[in-house]
Amino acid sequence: MLRPFPTPAAVSPEEDVIRPAGPCERIARLPADRWTLRETAFWLMPVLGYFAFPGYLMLGSQILIAGLFALSLDLIMGYAGIVSLGHAAFFGTGAYAAGLLASHGWHEPLSGLLAGAAAAALVALPVSLLVVRGQDLGRLIVTLGIGMLFFEAANKAAAITGGVDGLSGMEIAPLFGLFDFDLFGRTAYLYSLGVLFLLFLLCRRLVHSPFGLSLRGIKENSKRMASLGAPVERRLVSVFVIAAALAGAAGALLAQTTRFVGLDSLSFQRSAELLIMLVLGGTGRLYGALIGAALFLLAQDILAGLDPVYWQFWLGLMLVAVVLYARGGVLGGAALLAGRIRGKRR
């Protein structure tokens, strides 16, 4: 398939250092995950943000959590090529699992987080078997249908989930038994940042591993990968479950830091917004997910203050504009620009 942008494999920052000679030599370096200065600078930003904007820490942790959620979608969409319209199902599962634990007497946050991730992974396994089998259209519908099914289930099971009113009244014990979750969201922010960073490292390692490379291969041409001997379905199931666990962790983080789980954590709107974040930032680059989440939530914070109805309109317009004029998102555009500048210099 012809694409207007180079594939992610060809533009990841590592390749910028040593300019490869031909297309076939580009993928061969393993492990291609040396930590660059740019990345250190990137991760210093949220740390600086903590000191610079003490009044916006709640929004900050929302961004970090959305970033983690978008990261999980990037794994299956940007790397494995599975478009999901119902990824919120796993986010919500994690949120409800952690929320239910916390409101029924288990207050320790880290184990709650693990439980959220595990619950999401557990429900993702049977779903993944269905998703992996289908074609593009089938996958869209299965993921969309699963998302709506989970929403409906949480809505009907109001005795457990609180239904439309949401789940509240949870208590979270201090982190490591030391740091209380305070009203200003200081602990929440640092907790989210820590979890995001650790899981980001995991994702980064994963996509640079042979496993990650085989996912890219499957995305580019699954038939060829199958004939090369790669277990296509098993790979896709694995990455789907891993991504669901990450989404569950993001949901659990949200539940623990806001001490509330609403039905909207399972809604189609959330799945769609997630897609927007990822596409806005750029797919298949991990950092795109984080940047997209930040841009999206900042824009939402500014625009949605005007009127929620208008916000949905702008959301739609943003999507259409990104698809028509900015495929590849912020990072894709930046990479293209950098490529052009380098091309001129040569």
Next chain:
Amino acid sequence: MAASVLGVLFDGVAYGSLLFLISVGLSVTMGLMNFVNLAHGAFAMAGGYLCVALMQRAGMPFLATLPLVFLAIALVGAALERTLYRRLYDASHLDQVLFSIGLTFMAVAAATYVWGPNQQPVRLPGFLRGQIHPGGVDLGAYRLFLIGLVAATTLALHLLMAKTRFGARVRASVDNRAAAAGLGIPVDRIFVLTFALGTGLAGVGGAVGIDVLGLDPTFPIKYMVYFLLVVAIGGAGSIKGPALAALLLGVFDVAGKYYVPEAGAFIIYGLMLTLLAFFPRGLYGRKA
């Protein structure tokens, strides 16, 4: 008992016909242009609102609005196809999905802005209200009208596709777009016309569906799964497949809501998962 089974079957068929009327355009465009158009429901919604507006503001009778709705929505569809959709025919499915979700959101927001978030009422003409009782079975007159309308439309569509030159060209383009274009078939024009036809039918479906499906700004999102399901199960690019799928969905959905109301929407999702697990390519699936 027998009467209730017949009644449920009848309602299910009526509901399924409506789903078919709305989704058939989606099936054809998906088969013809390989375009995943999640905004299809927005055209149906636009048809519904146009019908309501024509009746309330211009005082037109219900039936007289339908041809106007068809024409207007078909024109809107053609305009959007020319300006926006055609630019994405060669894009990836992801881009198409995002683009059409974007359109859907804009339509939802616009409808909320103009008409507010509430359900729109529709005043059906007297002879379409009430019930008739042939042989002791209660049949809603409006449901009967729906089935008749859709049966007539389907027959017309079938004749159009099977007997006319235009239909032959559409079928050729569905089978192999490049070869059809090479043979001198104006594939471009075929695309616009089929897109307009499909969206126009969706608009009519939205208008006649107000009484059954309701009409509020969330319509395109609420029923998105149903429309996609019809196409996914029936297979894209045909008329027979989606018709069968729509009837199946309609009957199961109505039967589920009637006999096990507490299961709610689960019946339809369960059916979806079962069918997609066993027929990943749809009932009349063709190789993608």
